[in-house]
Amino acid sequence: MGDIWNGLVQALKLIVRLDPYVMKITLFTLYVCAIATAAGMLMGIPLGAALAVYRFRGRKLLVTLVNAGMGLPPVVVGLFVYMFLKRRGPLGFLGWLYTPRAIILAEIVLAMPLIAGITMAALQNVDPKLRMQARSLGASEAGSVLTLLRESRLSLLAAVIAGFGGIISEVGAAMMVGGNLLVNGEPYTRTLTTATVLEVSKGNSEQAIALGIILLGMTLLLVWVMTLIQQGTLLSHPARVARHLFSRRRGGAAA
Amino acid sequence: MSAFLSVAGLRHFYQGRKVLDVESLEVMEGEILAVVGPNGSGKSTLLRIINLLERPSSGDISFWDGSRLSSMGRGERRGLSRQMAMIFQEPLLFKRSVRANVEYGLKARGVKKEERRRMADEMLVRMDLSRFADRAAATLSGGEAQKTALARAMVLRPRLLLLDEPLVSLDAPSRKDMLAYISGLVREMGVTALYVSHDYHEVLEIADRLAVLIDGRLLQTGTPGEVFAKPAADVVAEFLGAENLLEGKVAESREGVARLEVAGVEMEALCELPPGSRVKVLIHPEEVALLPGEMEAGSVRNRLRAQVTEVRAQGALVKVGLDCGFPLVAYITRDSREEMGIDAGAVITAAVKATAIHVMPFST
Numbered sequence: 001m002g003d004i005w006n007g008l009v010q011a012l013k014l015i016v017r018l019d020p021y022v023m024k025i026t027l028f029t030l031y032v033c034a035i036a037t038a039a040g041m042l043m044g045i046p047l048g049a050a051l052a053v054y055r056f057r058g059r060k061l062l063v064t065l066v067n068a069g070m071g072l073p074p075v076v077v078g079l080f081v082y083m084f085l086k087r088r089g090p091l092g093f094l095g096w097l098y099t100p101r102a103i104i105l106a107e108i109v110l111a112m113p114l115i116a117g118i119t120m121a122a123l124q125n126v127d128p129k130l131r132m133q134a135r136s137l138g139a140s141e142a143g144s145v146l147t148l149l150r151e152s153r154l155s156l157l158a159a160v161i162a163g164f165g166g167i168i169s170e171v172g173a174a175m176m177v178g179g180n181l182l183v184n185g186e187p188y189t190r191t192l193t194t195a196t197v198l199e200v201s202k203g204n205s206e207q208a209i210a211l212g213i214i215l216l217g218m219t220l221l222l223v224w225v226m227t228l229i230q231q232g233t234l235l236s237h238p239a240r241v242a243r244h245l246f247s248r249r250r251g252g253a254a255a
Numbered sequence: 256m257s258a259f260l261s262v263a264g265l266r267h268f269y270q271g272r273k274v275l276d277v278e279s280l281e282v283m284e285g286e287i288l289a290v291v292g293p294n295g296s297g298k299s300t301l302l303r304i305i306n307l308l309e310r311p312s313s314g315d316i317s318f319w320d321g322s323r324l325s326s327m328g329r330g331e332r333r334g335l336s337r338q339m340a341m342i343f344q345e346p347l348l349f350k351r352s353v354r355a356n357v358e359y360g361l362k363a364r365g366v367k368k369e370e371r372r373r374m375a376d377e378m379l380v381r382m383d384l385s386r387f388a389d390r391a392a393a394t395l396s397g398g399e400a401q402k403t404a405l406a407r408a409m410v411l412r413p414r415l416l417l418l419d420e421p422l423v424s425l426d427a428p429s430r431k432d433m434l435a436y437i438s439g440l441v442r443e444m445g446v447t448a449l450y451v452s453h454d455y456h457e458v459l460e461i462a463d464r465l466a467v468l469i470d471g472r473l474l475q476t477g478t479p480g481e482v483f484a485k486p487a488a489d490v491v492a493e494f495l496g497a498e499n500l501l502e503g504k505v506a507e508s509r510e511g512v513a514r515l516e517v518a519g520v521e522m523e524a525l526c527e528l529p530p531g532s533r534v535k536v537l538i539h540p541e542e543v544a545l546l547p548g549e550m551e552a553g554s555v556r557n558r559l560r561a562q563v564t565e566v567r568a569q570g571a572l573v574k575v576g577l578d579c580g581f582p583l584v585a586y587i588t589r590d591s592r593e594e595m596g597i598d599a600g601a602v603i604t605a606a607v608k609a610t611a612i613h614v615m616p617f618s619t
Contacts, residue, residue, distance in 0.1 A: 129347055136306050136341035136417075137360035137407065140333075147359075151350055 007209025014210050021187065026214060028100070029168065029191040036104050037164045040111030044163070045156065047112075048119025049145055053131065066120065069113025074106075078173030081106040085177060100189055102177035110173060111163035118162055122155030123148050157230040161223055168219055171197055192218075258317075259284040259447050260305070260415065265314030267300055267471075275300050275311070275471045282415075284319070287441060287448045288476075289462035291455045293494060297471040298451040302417045305449065307336045319414060337364060340408035341417040345424055346400035348392035353384060353403050356392050360411045378410040382436060398429030402436060409440050416441060416448040422457055434461060455479075455495060467491050485613050489535035492615065498584045499538040502617070505530050512609065518581035523556045524612035533617035542611035543585035545575065546604040547595045557612075559583075561605040563597055573597075577605055 014022045051063055083089050085097040085105075096102045126148050134144040149156060171193035174180075178189035180198055187195070192215040199208035258281035267275035275297040282288050290298050303309040305316060307324075316324040320338075322331055340360065348356050357375040366374070379385045382402050387395060395403060401421060408416060421437065422430045438461040441448045452458050455465065459479050466476040467487075475487035486492035492500050503517035505528050513526035517536055528534060549560060561583065565576030573592045577583045583605060587597070597603065 127345075127347065129343060129345070130349075132303075132308055133341070133343060133347040134349075134359070135308055136336070136339070138337045138340075138363040138411065139359075140363070143363060147349065 011210035036107035044115030052123035075172035078176030118159035289458035292468035
């Protein structure tokens, strides 16, 4: 218990002090996850939509691959990306191994199938006649698919949350292709998860717990914001959210 | 007047099974043509093909603007499809506000925001839906939702409105309401409409013409009066719920008048079929006159000795079941029933004019 308590205190101190090392790792983690999630959405949503709406040759194979991809062990993904990016590997000429790009690439491979798979399942749940209705009201082919995506926007956000949550919390791939490096004493490919592993292995459990708590807090905060968006309260009724927060605080003060 | 839309030699297969085989169908400008037939007869497929949502296996359609399905470019297709709107069984509203639903097609057509809103609001007022404008479409009742779907289609001012069983998902009062809005708007805006239904009752009030589609084949088109009086085939008569559909044979035929044998009873009817033909005979129950007193069998043409087997009050009328050698149903008023003392077991005379007997070739 003492460790956890000390870790909490330490974490608060690090946050309040805006400790440069921790800040850098935190921002780097956010940066990697944001780019990988965005890229995963850009590829995964259209792929999931196409798999849900159209019938074409090779569709079954793709569906199987996407479904399998949703359960990929991060360590295995890391290993594959490593094999591709290592100097003698097929993509070795890029020189990406042990750079942030390698981590982003691995995280995209992890996030994309999650986003594609959940998008596909979501669109398959929408009445296919709805697309016909959209078309008969004059929507273009692409417009009708966009309408379906909009119809299942709640599930799409679930897809994004799943993709983001999957990669911000994984350590195996980031460690294997990023290397958890410091360059000139500055964190270079160090994420919150890889840093935590390092601190634990150094026996530095207070620091590890502090990093873990920051990771946890950040994940909860981001998921909470996305949930508010998903449930439609943040975007459509910002005033209601504000009032809700305000009244709760006031209630607390009264008690 | 040339046809607004005409279908020629249209055939469509699903997985090798022929679901649609329409040799020819013409729709006139401004009319409401009801396509009726049992479920699974290909009606919805026909609508989807006309709405350009599906390509037929073969055949052609010519449209009001002179374009033809067989030689249509992509742009032309798009332009034409935007002159049509379709309403399905379910309202199929989008998860947005009622107003946003009504604006959907206008948005797809690139109508400016203020204009879109003005047009949508105008249509919502016309449909008595304006109090729902800002509500989420998902919170509407079934009737309101289907009215919203109608508003969403009509705000586009389509040249051709396609309705695929628009009342099926509604309860009785909403049906009546919806039907009144459909016919009101269609007439007011001079839209041509194709109305598909498995229940001919619902369209009799509003349809200018009926097209009967059974097993993918168009068996008859005509005004409701024509189709009911002279169904083109026994399956059409059966679908329309005809009573007194009997089997018979042409015994003799001269100058369009034939002597028929129906269950051993001789009858005279108008018929061009050659002697020996097996036929189906339709005697409209409202054309059967009942006369008091027993008739001597066979003395006057089409006067039959009839024994009353059943008397059943049906609202203002009384349905009388008779045995004339074959079962026959007649409808009379309550008053004439009392005057003539018609009760089960009574023997009376049933008279049918030769022109009231409709003879069809035997097809099944």
